[in-house]
Each structure stands twice: as C-alpha cells, then as structure tokens.
Amino acid sequence: MGIAAGAVDAAGPPARLLDSEAVLHEGVEALTACDPVMARIVAAGAVPPLRKRPPGYEGLAGIIVAQQLSTASAGAIWGRLKRLLPDLTPETFAAAADPDLKAAGLSGPKIRTLRAVAEAVGTGRLPLDALHILGADEAHRLMVAVHGIGPWTADVYLLFCLGHPDAFPAGDLALQEAARLADGLDARPGAAALKERAELWRPWRGVAAKVLWAYYRVAKARDAAPLPS
Structure with a gap:
C-alpha cells in the first residue's frame, strides 16, 4: 500500500527515498x-x-557553484574547478589556495561557503552522509546552520541529491x-x-x-x- 499524503509524522524520517x-x-x-x-x-x-544528482560534498558544491549563474557560466566554472580539484572533497577543497579557486571563477562568498561546508563536514556538524535518515525539517535545520547555506540550497540538495521526498x-x-x-x-x-x-x-x-x-x-x-x- 502506498503512503497517503498527510499520513506521516512531519518530524520523522522518510519511509523511502525518492530514488526511482x-x-x-x-x-x-x-x-x-x-x-x-x-x-x-x-x-x-x-x-x-x-x-537526480550525486550526494555528498561534491553534489552540494555543484549547487552552490551554480547559484545565481546561467547554466553556461555555471558549467564553465564547474569544469575549471574540477580540473583544479578532480577529487573534490572537503579535504581537497580546504587545502586549495584562494587565488587558484578565484582563477577557476569562484567568487569570494562562494569560496567562504564551500570552506565553511568543508569544515562542518569535517567536524561532524553537517553529517551529509546521514541527512537522508532525518526528517526533512531536521535535515534542513542542520544545513542552514552552516554559514552560506540558505533555505533554497538546503532543500534543493535534500531533494535532488539525497532524494528526500518531503x-x-x-x-x-x-x-x-x-x-x-x-x-x-x-x-x-x-x-x-x-x-x-x-x-x-x-x-x-x-x-x-x-x-x-x-x-x-x-x-x-x-x-x-x-x-x-
């Protein structure tokens, strides 16, 4: 039997992910x-x-990079960033120099946001790998607590990268x-x-x-x- 709209506790974890x-x-x-x-x-x-998009730090970084940019501009910057950091992880981004990141096309605010996300993931304040088992509201709260992550970014990540149905x-x-x-x-x-x-x-x-x-x-x-x- 399917899950009727309005039938699940809003604070609870999703019964299943939006993955098919x-x-x-x-x-x-x-x-x-x-x-x-x-x-x-x-x-x-x-x-x-x-x-669907890949979850994890790279998936979230892709959303942040693309914010307020045309598809073409975002794609060009993302391509340069991936050439600079083929293995884009919290650790590799934290180790990258600001001048190199700016040369790839990242703005100062986006660099600061991506560094804040890298730090939050590294310290466990933002458990990207566990957000899918939380209710949408709790997962949203954890994400927007990180500097630079706004409500739209949080919900788009939860929906498209994690497949959170709510x-x-x-x-x-x-x-x-x-x-x-x-x-x-x-x-x-x-x-x-x-x-x-x-x-x-x-x-x-x-x-x-x-x-x-x-x-x-x-x-x-x-x-x-x-x-x-």
Whole structure:
C-alpha cells in the first residue's frame, strides 16, 4: 500500500527515498488523490522527471557553484574547478589556495561557503552522509546552520541529491509562480504562504515541487527547475 499524503509524522524520517521512477509515481498518485489541484495539473501534462544528482560534498558544491549563474557560466566554472580539484572533497577543497579557486571563477562568498561546508563536514556538524535518515525539517535545520547555506540550497540538495521526498524549497520563484497559476491566484504566494499550502502534501512535498516545476514548464514553455538535465 502506498503512503497517503498527510499520513506521516512531519518530524520523522522518510519511509523511502525518492530514488526511482516507481517511488516518484507513488508520490504523484498520493498527491493527486489528496488535492484536486494536483490532479488537474498532472492531467494537464505536469508529469515530472526524476532528476537526480550525486550526494555528498561534491553534489552540494555543484549547487552552490551554480547559484545565481546561467547554466553556461555555471558549467564553465564547474569544469575549471574540477580540473583544479578532480577529487573534490572537503579535504581537497580546504587545502586549495584562494587565488587558484578565484582563477577557476569562484567568487569570494562562494569560496567562504564551500570552506565553511568543508569544515562542518569535517567536524561532524553537517553529517551529509546521514541527512537522508532525518526528517526533512531536521535535515534542513542542520544545513542552514552552516554559514552560506540558505533555505533554497538546503532543500534543493535534500531533494535532488539525497532524494528526500518531503524537501520543499518554498522560496523558489518558479514554484511560487506555478502555484499561482495552479491555484488561480492574482499574485504569487510568498515563501511562507507556499510553505503553508504545502502542508497538505506531506510527506510528498518534494514530489509536489517536481510536479509544480513540471507545470511551470507546461504553462510557460520553458524549464525553470534547478539542476536541469
């Protein structure tokens, strides 16, 4: 039997990770059963792809590097960083010199964030390898406690790299616009309003985010999801 939306303690660990098309389909079915708006937009073509990225320090670093950059610019910087550090780990990044990292295209704030993440992983304050066994809210709390990791970064990592089915980046503008269109609102809901709206979708809020990004693609004829394929 599948897990119905709203049926799991919000503080508990996920019953399963979003790591296969079968689990994604289960989440979509649960959402369409509990929310007629979800049922309508899925029927209109908002069928999301799975989209996964590697977990761990390198996966998180890729999200941080790509923030506020075009896909092309992010790809170029990432390529130079990987040539500099083929084995990108907390240890290798901590040992890299700032001038070399800046020459690869990293800004000062991103270097500081990636160093803070490396330190937090090394000291155990950020257990990247164990976040998947925590509830989405607790995993989110641990991530945003690290300097430079904001709510969006935390939730995108949890959703795309760990496959946490209940991670929900409510501050994402494309999600807010998709929710506006789906609910027939005059204005985009803010992060707080969208987070409240998403309570209905627990423990599948991450799948709901994927459905909303897919609906944005249907409505706007362009992809706005993070980490495009």
